[in-house]
Amino acid sequence: MTALIVYCSCPDAATADxxxxxxxxxxxxACVSALPGMRSTYRWQGQVEQAQEVLxxxxxxxxxLDALSARIRALHPYELPEVIAVEAAGGLAPYLQWVVEQSGSDE
Structure with a gap:
């Protein structure tokens, strides 16, 4: 099974938490790390915007991934939240296995 890292920007620490x-x-x-202090520059509805965010x-x-994306959309205040997944191409095998095990179903 493959481990993924999903990026999601949030407007503030409370939303991120x-x-x-x-x-x-x-x-x-399995785990979510919050990185405060990110500054994003992006085009939205024809305008260039800038915002302080938490990644x-x-x-x-x-x-x-599909269930995670749907849950983010339900919880996120943005009209179009960032949800970008990248495959963990390598890493410490026991950690990657832990990620897979801990993000499995409740069954």
Whole structure:
């Protein structure tokens, strides 16, 4: 099974904490790291915008990606939240296995 790292930017620490806690409690993610102090520049509705954000690095398994994405959309205040997944191409094998195990179903 494949481990993924999912990027999700949040408008503030409270939102980031709420999403991180929900994802881990619901076993959609094994671990979520919040990186404060990110400054984003982006185009939205024809305008160039800038915002201070908190970046979430969400560690999950590939089969949980669709459910994780849906949960982020339900919890996130942005109209179009960032949800970008990249495969963990390498790493410490026991850690990657832990990610897969901890982001498995509750069954």
């Amino acid at each position: 709420a999403i991180a806690t929900a994802l881990v409690e619901e076993r959609l993610a 979430l690095l969400i560690k999950t398994s590939a089969p949980r």
